[in-house]
Amino acid sequence: MSTAVPGRPAGLPGERDTGAAVAAIEPSRPALPRGLGRSAGRIAALTVCQAALMVGLGLLITGPARTLWPLTAEDRVNESFVRLRTGTLTTLSSIASEAGNTLTVIAVTLVSCLCLLLVPRLPRWRQAAFLALAVSLQSLVFLVITVAVDRHRPHVHRLDGSLPTSSYTSGHTGAATALYGGLAVLALSRLRGPWRAVVGCLLCALPLLVAVARLYRGMHHPTDVVGGLVNGSLSLLIVGRALLMDGRVTARPAAPAPAHATGRPERTPGHTAVILNPTVTGRTDRDALRRVLEHHGHHAPVFIETTADDPGGGQAAGAARDGAALVVVCGGDGTVRAAADALAGSDVPLALVPCGTGNLLARNLGLPLAPADALDAALRGTPHRVDLGHIEGDGLRPTHFAAMSGAGLDAAMVQRANANDRTKSLLGWPAYAIAVLQVLRTPRTALSVRLDGAPALRRTARMVLVGNIGTVQGGLTLLPSAEPDDGRLDLLILDPRGIGGWLAALRTLLRPGTTASPPPSAPTAGERQDDAGHEGGAPVEFFTFRRAEITFDAPQPRELDGDPVTAGRRLTAEVRPGALTMLLPTREK
Numbered sequence: 001m002s003t004a005v006p007g008r009p010a011g012l013p014g015e016r017d018t019g020a021a022v023a024a025i026e027p028s029r030p031a032l033p034r035g036l037g038r039s040a041g042r043i044a045a046l047t048v049c050q051a052a053l054m055v056g057l058g059l060l061i062t063g064p065a066r067t068l069w070p071l072t073a074e075d076r077v078n079e080s081f082v083r084l085r086t087g088t089l090t091t092l093s094s095i096a097s098e099a100g101n102t103l104t105v106i107a108v109t110l111v112s113c114l115c116l117l118l119v120p121r122l123p124r125w126r127q128a129a130f131l132a133l134a135v136s137l138q139s140l141v142f143l144v145i146t147v148a149v150d151r152h153r154p155h156v157h158r159l160d161g162s163l164p165t166s167s168y169t170s171g172h173t174g175a176a177t178a179l180y181g182g183l184a185v186l187a188l189s190r191l192r193g194p195w196r197a198v199v200g201c202l203l204c205a206l207p208l209l210v211a212v213a214r215l216y217r218g219m220h221h222p223t224d225v226v227g228g229l230v231n232g233s234l235s236l237l238i239v240g241r242a243l244l245m246d247g248r249v250t251a252r253p254a255a256p257a258p259a260h261a262t263g264r265p266e267r268t269p270g271h272t273a274v275i276l277n278p279t280v281t282g283r284t285d286r287d288a289l290r291r292v293l294e295h296h297g298h299h300a301p302v303f304i305e306t307t308a309d310d311p312g313g314g315q316a317a318g319a320a321r322d323g324a325a326l327v328v329v330c331g332g333d334g335t336v337r338a339a340a341d342a343l344a345g346s347d348v349p350l351a352l353v354p355c356g357t358g359n360l361l362a363r364n365l366g367l368p369l370a371p372a373d374a375l376d377a378a379l380r381g382t383p384h385r386v387d388l389g390h391i392e393g394d395g396l397r398p399t400h401f402a403a404m405s406g407a408g409l410d411a412a413m414v415q416r417a418n419a420n421d422r423t424k425s426l427l428g429w430p431a432y433a434i435a436v437l438q439v440l441r442t443p444r445t446a447l448s449v450r451l452d453g454a455p456a457l458r459r460t461a462r463m464v465l466v467g468n469i470g471t472v473q474g475g476l477t478l479l480p481s482a483e484p485d486d487g488r489l490d491l492l493i494l495d496p497r498g499i500g501g502w503l504a505a506l507r508t509l510l511r512p513g514t515t516a517s518p519p520p521s522a523p524t525a526g527e528r529q530d531d532a533g534h535e536g537g538a539p540v541e542f543f544t545f546r547r548a549e550i551t552f553d554a555p556q557p558r559e560l561d562g563d564p565v566t567a568g569r570r571l572t573a574e575v576r577p578g579a580l581t582m583l584l585p586t587r588e589k
Helices: 018-024 036-062 071-083 087-098 102-118 125-148 171-190 195-216 222-243 283-295 313-321 333-343 360-364 371-380 409-418 421-427 430-438 498-510
Strands: 272-276 302-305 326-331 350-354 382-393 396-401 404-408 445-451 457-461 463-467 489-494 540-545 547-560 563-584
Touching (some): 036 125, 036 222, 071 222, 087 195, 102 171, 125 171, 125 222, 171 195, 171 222, 195 222, 283 371, 333 360, 333 563, 350 360, 350 371, 371 563, 382 463, 396 547, 396 563, 404 563, 409 547, 409 563, 457 489, 463 547, 489 563, 498 540
Parallel strands (some): 272 326, 326 350, 350 563
Antiparallel strands (some): 382 396, 404 463, 445 457, 445 547, 547 563
């Protein structure tokens, strides 16, 4: 069978053997990033504002507001902690308090920064600077506060020696917030897999434990530890915004690679092509993938980077034309979709390595989310034929999708989350949860749905979702009957009205055993109509189909596998059974 894909460009922009190119570049002395001076000035100015705010709050607490509630109740809170003291709790509070001690904070910060700079092959100077600056600036502001605000410690028995500083703010709590909160930010942005959220939550909990320990030990008033939490959080926000999310701070361009390293790599029939998105696949990941491939007998793999103009389709088509025996795709759902579209109908197997934010297809196929583990699991598995969805519409060229396509609320959420790539990179998939809260008021629209040639249904909806798989981030199943190899696609029509409608929709989506309905031949008798005369009215409806024609009364935002596409009024989706060959782990029966 020919593996050429019509319509694909012959030339593959940005195509090269990344491993060979990197190895050929001599190490050079690192240069300071561009835009650093401006960001340093911004950090300094905002830190002055932070110090002024914290001092102002301290003077308010010790001055005009000291006779007002809740400040008048603080002594009773401290006395309540004294009454709770036991030997075990005192020991635990000592351990928790030690986590915010000056020497502990300095040691953990130093070790963490050294690991960020020395352990990875490519030093993460930005992350190390973020952590060190956040901790240092919090400490500097703390010293300014203690000089400007004089507040006595609580009049209870204190378990620690009184330091020659004001009770406001809690230095232990502030330092712990800056340090462990900063580590949580780095963990959530770098780690993948099920431990990512666990590590992030544990790190975020440490400053709260330190705050409670300082109250328990009688060292601070409640507003002092709250002030410490605010002070540390502001330092994280200021430095993180400048160093991790400000696009004006960029690394200097790397030295150009030698001429022999930038040309088209030599390929032989039967080779392994690794298509990777360079924005989410670092050098460490590439080296790990190379080792896994070598271990499974795939020697001298060809690494090909995607580009902004070609997110993976041209590279996959070129690999198939060149006789690749295996195409490994490293990236998010958008990269996988582009490669799957190019390989649809061919016999070239695809091995999926999830490196993006959502990784919906990998989650639903049971692949590990750590890149090297996912590749190892795929190579130990066997070829499986999975379905693809074929979709087209006004302003949308015919293409395939592997996971989901949507219009309305779903697409608006994707657009909002993708509007700030740095936020999505920093938070991972929780960025989508934040985005959906911002677009919940997306207006409903009227639409017509024709399934498998049956009479058209009239509906109103806030969201229409067509899926080859059913589960999204957080384990929420939106399409309970969806299977990637059942020869059908699934449809969700979401139309909640008011708080009661949203609660009913959530109950339906969270209820196990919910199933989809086959395409109706005609509207069901007694099916109620909304105020505009449209049939339906249920907050959630599910259908299965082979071909769906959806027409909206007004243009809607649309998305394909997590990538926004042009808005429009029409979508035609059709299943392509077994269109893609994938290497997948064998599922236990």
